[in-house]
Amino acid sequence: MKLTVAPFPGTRFRRTRRTSAIRALVQENVLSKKDLIWPLFLREGTNIKEEIPSMPGVFRHSVDRISEVASEAEQLGIAAVCLFPYTEIELKTKNCSEAWNPENLSNRATREIKANVHNLAVMTDVALDPYNIDGHDGYFRDGIIQNDETIKALVKQALSQAEAGTDIIGPSDMMDGRIGAIRQALEKNNFKDVCIMSYAAKYASAFYGPFRDAVGASGSLQGDKKTYQMNSSNTNEALRLIERDLMEGADMIMVKPGMPYLDICQRAKEDFGVPTFAYQVSGEYAMIQAAAQNQWIDGPNAILESLLAFKRAGCNGILTYFAPMVAKLLDN
Ligand code: PBG
Numbered sequence: 001m002k003l004t005v006a007p008f009p010g011t012r013f014r015r016t017r018r019t020s021a022i023r024a025l026v027q028e029n030v031l032s033k034k035d036l037i038w039p040l041f042l043r044e045g046t047n048i049k050e051e052i053p054s055m056p057g058v059f060r061h062s063v064d065r066i067s068e069v070a071s072e073a074e075q076l077g078i079a080a081v082c083l084f085p086y087t088e089i090e091l092k093t094k095n096c097s098e099a100w101n102p103e104n105l106s107n108r109a110t111r112e113i114k115a116n117v118h119n120l121a122v123m124t125d126v127a128l129d130p131y132n133i134d135g136h137d138g139y140f141r142d143g144i145i146q147n148d149e150t151i152k153a154l155v156k157q158a159l160s161q162a163e164a165g166t167d168i169i170g171p172s173d174m175m176d177g178r179i180g181a182i183r184q185a186l187e188k189n190n191f192k193d194v195c196i197m198s199y200a201a202k203y204a205s206a207f208y209g210p211f212r213d214a215v216g217a218s219g220s221l222q223g224d225k226k227t228y229q230m231n232s233s234n235t236n237e238a239l240r241l242i243e244r245d246l247m248e249g250a251d252m253i254m255v256k257p258g259m260p261y262l263d264i265c266q267r268a269k270e271d272f273g274v275p276t277f278a279y280q281v282s283g284e285y286a287m288i289q290a291a292a293q294n295q296w297i298d299g300p301n302a303i304l305e306s307l308l309a310f311k312r313a314g315c316n317g318i319l320t321y322f323a324p325m326v327a328k329l330l331d332n
Helices: 013-017 020-025 063-076 105-116 147-164 178-188 206-214 236-247 259-272 282-293 299-312 323-331
Strands: 036-043 049-052 055-062 080-085 121-126 139-141 144-146 168-171 195-202 252-256 276-280 317-320
Touching: 013 020, 036 063, 036 105, 036 323, 049 206, 055 063, 055 206, 055 282, 063 080, 063 105, 063 323, 080 105, 080 168, 105 121, 105 147, 121 147, 139 147, 144 147, 147 168, 147 178, 168 178, 178 195, 195 236, 195 259, 206 282, 236 252, 236 259, 252 259, 259 276, 259 299, 276 299, 282 299, 299 317, 299 323
Parallel strands: 036 055, 036 080, 036 317, 080 121, 121 168, 168 195, 195 252, 252 276, 276 317
Antiparallel strands: 049 055, 139 144
């Protein structure tokens, strides 16, 4: 697109900034409640709402409370929730079989929500880390993450989530070939309408720290995730991963983390024009919250500004722990 600017005083940009009504008329990008996906943490027990220390304002909920939280999301006009389990240490094993247990936290919560809340999409996470004694997203043996063996487990996990009624499966594991395997298995088992949102460009990031506390994976993780998550320095690889996952049957793609990777969001949207999402991850949340709580920044405005950036970059939506706060802010 060719942008034209008449020489001053033909153009005075301040004309269209003079009042809030005029500013609203010329606004190029809009953040709406339907852009929001709210990640929720689950735990065992009854009537529990426990705050995560490194994520002030974010809670783990017991499954008996989850419908209430989900209906709050629905009433706020949020589009979807995304479920992450905090798994008790006794249930973490080498083979991660809790991941496809029909009665695991994620599957029970999905059934609860689907039975009680009707205008809300449920997204569930496919990866082994919440269930893995080694803390990794895949099977770990002889110092190596075992790609192809892991895929078989991920397929079982995805099928158990489809069986429980999930709307969107979000593979966050970064094994090669998992999208194709999951798509084939879904088709074969007559889950033809289950969406896959691939964590296609997921970087090995220092911004996941608080999340690993939230799901109880910090203690168990040995080493790092650099053999499967991306190198922060790469762009072309991200685009190849996105194309690969689309070819294998992903309906939507995600870039993660968010704010440090806005360039990737923009290129993904420009190059492929597919539904594109960003994950404003736990460390991004923690930074903004910490500064806001110290009154070093204006929290509400910083939150809205951080999310509008994703819209400007071309994202269709954002996974953000700020979702309920933002929905309320947008109402005012
Ligand atoms: C792991 C997973 C992670 C997140 C979502 N799924 C962490 C990781 O890769 O170690 C991070 C989300 C966040 O930081 O908010 N499957």
